[in-house]
Amino acid sequence: MSFFEIHDPAFATFVMGNAPLKRLATGFDWVEGPVWFGDQNCLLFSDIPNNRILRWSEDGLTTFRQPANYTNGHTRDLQGRLVSCEHGGRRVTRTEWDGTITVIADSFDGKPLNSPNDVIVARDGAIWFTDPHYGIMTDYEGYKSPQELPCQVYRVDPSGRIEAVITDMACPNGLAFSPDESRLYVADTGRMFSKDPQHIKVFDMVAGRPTNGRIFHRIDKGCADGIRVDTDGNLWSSAGDGVHCIAPDGQLMGKILVPETVSNICFGGRAKHRLFITATTSLYSVILNRKGVQWP
DSSP: OTTEEESSGGGGGTBOTTSOOEEEEEOOSOEEEEEEETTTTEEEEEEGGGTEEEEEETTEEEEEESSOSSEEEEEEOTTSOEEEEETTTTEEEEEOTTSOEEEEESEETTEEOOOOOOEEEOTTSOEEEEEOSHHHHSOSTTOOOOOOSOOEEEEEOTTSOEEEEEOOOSSEEEEEEOTTSSEEEEEEOGGGGSSSOEEEEEEEEETTEEEEEEEEEEESSSOOOSEEEBTTSOEEEEETTEEEEEOTTSOEEEEEEOSSOEEEEEEESTTSOEEEEEETTEEEEEEBSSOBOOOO
């Protein structure tokens, strides 16, 4: 089990010694935003610089959409439709079952969003997304633009009303709810340009809104980007040296060591215990003895 690093003895029960880390595909420029489609037994993920969404299954790798407006993070809504964050379009969109695109959000207070990065859907159908400035800092075919809004976390209710719900983070990035949605975790990657350690914040959810924000965990290698939770409430985070598993009390339990910088993760597979990992130029997976929280 040389690709595991155990910090808490309990982490040894999370991993399976006969299930190695597998590289499923490679040759990309920067992969992101994995999302599992169990009804189709496939994974979608973004290759951002090449402006495409790819589809992986046991049958191989194909292109799902190209051009793709430089999409980053993805999720599924309660009806199972694809919801995507577009750097190029500076918007959050939904792909309908007939393939048409519906815009969920592209502005706030009359100003264009920065570059939506990661997205989740709550059980009430509300869509939550982060909006750092990384996309508009990058010159994707002339998309480099001035920043008109601060980096914030937004909530779009089922009626389409958008509100800024977290306004005091440097660059909010990955986000995830605890299994019972009593907590919201948000990775702050704004520290990557400073000497401050990278960290994940946690918020208590009160009446559907995040309150009492505080540092939950500091990443010791690289930065936290994409994050997910398992059914026991453990948080799994991307990092510079792999994937870190963090207990509900904020203590590091262990690491899955990956030979490339990890950008994002998601649980999938028929039993929801296969962790898919997007890491710089490659897509990896590993089977765990833990199941991910995933809906629908």
